[in-house]
Amino acid sequence: MTIRSGFLLLTFALSASALAAPRDAVTFVGVLEQMRGHYDAMLLNVQTGNQELALKHASHPANELYDAVKADLTPDLRARFLKDFQGINAALKANKPQAVQAALTGFSANVDQAIATIPAVTRNDPKYGARVISTILGNTKTEYSGGVSGGKVSNLTEYQDARFYLARATGWLTRYQTKFPADQGGQTAAALRQAKALLAAQADARLFNAQLDRARTELSEISGDPLAPSRGPMADFASIETLLTTARQHYTGGMTDAANEAVISAYLDHYEQLEAPLAVKNKTLELKLEETLKNGLRELIRQRVTPARFSAAIDATLKELKTARGLLQ
Structure with a gap:
């Protein structure tokens, strides 16, 4: 399919x-x-x-x-x-x-x-292939963590995303495995097979993610890039705050495209990691911040609102992020 x-x-x-x-x-x-x-x-x-x-x-x-x-x-x-x-x-x-x-x-x-x-x-460099696969698997972890809870699907959309991201990563491994060292390539393939079985069983996210991290560890040996440890929610909050401050500076300076990219990064690279744990604490706040970071701030950029109005929206978002941070500390 x-x-x-x-x-x-x-x-x-x-x-x-x-x-x-x-x-x-x-x-x-x-x-x-x-x-x-x-x-x-x-x-x-x-x-x-x-x-x-x-x-x-x-x-x-x-x-x-x-x-x-x-x-x-x-x-x-x-x-x-x-x-x-x-x-x-x-x-x-x-x-x-x-x-x-x-x-x-x-x-x-x-x-x-x-x-x-x-x-x-x-494209022909095995290090590049390993980095791409690892990136896709990182996105897979985020979606699965938000899609499965207590041995059952809690968010079907995110569960399905995890399923097809894993399939995409597996497809890339098929293309590059002959370029990889036999041991690392074989261990990566075995980990992804196990992850696929765990996904089908709707296993605990920790078990599923452990297999993805096993694969990413093997891939890091191929790419030469050390596998970064999980950053944790406080690091993601700090990154979001920095990116929103950067977006404000870009927008005030007339650099709307750069402001938009900073907001996109705040959502895709950092807030998505926070959605599942924040939803447990305060679902209303989680959804409000998701809408703001995914759509609201970017819509203001598209509308070319005044810098003062955009700055006020950033301030309001930072205030809500402070509340969210307190819930996850």
């Missing part, structure tokens, strides 16, 4: 070397694979008749993730992505499964072309 991708990057007539390379090739692909994972989950729900959940998954690529990669896409690819989003949403709302599948096939081809803008020397 996943979106098929031949990953035949060499078939594109346009040489990747002639295109501007993404600033951070690993983060870039990590976000693209999040898009694909959301659409994989959307397709599953289309096929099982769950239109409401399909629409929920479909909203993330265009509304949440696109801005995180837009600056690294060529003008042509930006236009193609926006057209793809419109086509997928139109087919979905018309409840035409075959049209949805066709639109997703076109989108996946454009994602492959976006990946092809990364220099071949990077």
Whole structure:
């Protein structure tokens, strides 16, 4: 039920070397694979008749993730992505499964072309492959932790995200495993097989995440990057506060794109880690902060509100984050 991708990057007539390379090739692909994972989950729900959940998954690529990669896409690819989003949403709302599948096939081809803008020397490097897989697995941990509690699914959307992110990571491992040392590659594959079984059993998040960390440890030996320990909620709060302060400075200075990127990073890279534990303490506050960081502040940027109004919104958000921090200390 996943979106098929031949990953035949060499078939594109346009040489990747002639295109501007993404600033951070690993983060870039990590976000693209999040898009694909959301659409994989959307397709599953289309096929099982769950239109409401399909629409929920479909909203993330265009509304949440696109801005995180837009600056690294060529003008042509930006236009193609926006057209793809419109086509997928139109087919979905018309409840035409075959049209949805066709639109997703076109989108996946454009994602492959976006990946092809990364220099071949990077794409062929096993260290790069290991870093991409590890990044996808980090996102998988976040979704599973928010989707399963007490041996049962507590949030179906996030559980499905974890399922398809894990499938995406496994697909990347299949492509790169022959480039990896046999021991590390084999241990990574074994850990992902175990994680898949635990996911199907809706096992405790600690057991599932332990297998992902086992895989990421092996991948870190390949990439040469030490696996960073879990930062913990206080570090994520500090990062969010720093990013929002940076966003305010950028916006006041007229750098709206940079302000938008800072807000996106605050949500995707840090607040998502806090959602599950904060929801246990205060679900209303968790949802309010999610809406603010995911949509509210970015909408103010799109509206080009006055710097004073944007600054006031940042202050209000920082105040709510202080309350949230106190709940998790």
